[in-house]
Amino acid sequence: MIFLMDLQMMLLDVIYFILRNSVRVIMRPRTKPIDGELVLITGAGGGLGRLFAQEFTKHGAEVVLWDLNSSSNEQTAKLVRDMGGKAHTYTVDVTNRDDVYRNADCVRKDLGRDVTMLVNNAGVVAGHRILDCPDELMERTMKVNCHALFWTVKAFLPQMKAQNHGHIVTIASVLGLFSTACVEDYCASKFAAVGFHESLAHELLSEEVEGVKTTLVCPYIVDTGMFEGCKIREEVELVLPPLEPQYCVEQAMNAILIDQPLVCIPRLTYLPFLSRALLPWESNVATYRFMGSDKCMYPFIENQQQKVISSTVMVA
Ligand SMILES: NC(=O)C1=CN([C@@H]2O[C@H](COP(=O)(O)OP(=O)(O)OC[C@H]3O[C@@H](n4cnc5c(N)ncnc54)[C@H](OP(=O)(O)O)[C@@H]3O)[C@@H](O)[C@H]2O)C=CC1
Ligand SMILES: CC1=C(/C=C/C(C)=C/C=C/C(C)=C/C=O)C(C)(C)CCC1
Secondary structure (H helix, E strand, O other), rough: HHHHHHHHHHHHHHHHHHHHHHHHHHOOOOOOOOOOOOOEEOOOOOOOOHHHHHHHHHOEEEEEEEEEOHHHHHHHHHHHHHOOOOOEEEEEOOHHHHHHHHHHHHHHHHHOOOOOOEEOOOOOOOOOOOHHHHHHHHHHOOOOOOOOHHHHHHHHHHHHHOOOEEEEEEEOHHHOOOOOOOOOOHHHHHHHHHHHHHHHHHHHOOOOOOOOOEEEEEOEOOOOOOOOOOOOOOHHHEEEEEEEEEHHHHHHHHHHOOOEEEEEEEEHHHHEEEEEEEEHHHHHHHHHHHHOOOOOOOHHHHHHHHHHHHHHHOOO
């Protein structure tokens, strides 16, 4: 009897959330205020990281900027300060867990308060076919895109849980939901990031830590230079062009501010995610061939090879 009542409740919940989320596509729910939040962004010197810093500042948050590259990180801080915001920079290698824990303590001591929002944004890609790829580069991709999430979450989640207040944002990728050729290291690391993020979200919900929210952001190609050259069939590209970095960050911010658990940017990319799960492998391969997605990384890989060649010539 209890089982049947639970089943009925569960079905009602399933229907309620499908309806609620469909309505939300048209009528945006009210966004939460984040003025006064302390937001830590990793990879803050890069394309998306810098824009996230500026967007959080626009909403009145104070930002802590972590990046390996201190000069680009300082440039981000300057942009934030020019907007009248508060920015604190730290040069951190997020793959080094001692570095992460030490700098997390420094942030706490320097600012006298806890980080309330964590945006795990730092990311890299090797950009070589697997058999040409140096082992160290493949390892680095796993360390930056996946292992770093373990260390930063372990550093900042305890205080969020203690306060029952916080937000963990993971900038993953559509390549964490479906894959393509020649980016094995990247897909492995982003699928891992998605798995890590979802398991963490389930853990918080099962423990009923209602105040700590999670958002998984999965963008398609963004014009930041990271995947320069990546190209699908021209006719398909007309409906699915690379994203403007500003648009991508605004869409991600919209999701974060309404505590949305997952966002694929643009929405059209939910389709290949669904078809991967529902259609036979061979059907997906046929659509990849038709859309030019099977070889979309070839020009990107060639680009990367050219970069390596020109940098070796420069050194010589
Ligand atoms: N661009 C795209 O097409 C897409 C990107 N994404 C994801 O979005 C995120 C941001 O990408 P994007 O802005 O394009 O990339 P960028 O290369 O512009 O920025 C990444 C930043 O992360 C920093 N970084 C790299 N390794 C470390 C490290 N070990 N410790 C600290 N910081 C580090 C980089 O520093 P440095 O300058 O020293 O390398 C750089 O500033 C990434 O996670 C990426 O995977 C998702 C979908 C599409
Ligand atoms: C595979 C595939 C596609 C192309 C995806 C591409 C090209 C994704 C690139 C993503 C990047 C660069 C993410 C970085 O994090 C389509 C056309 C959507 C539909 C069919 C399946």
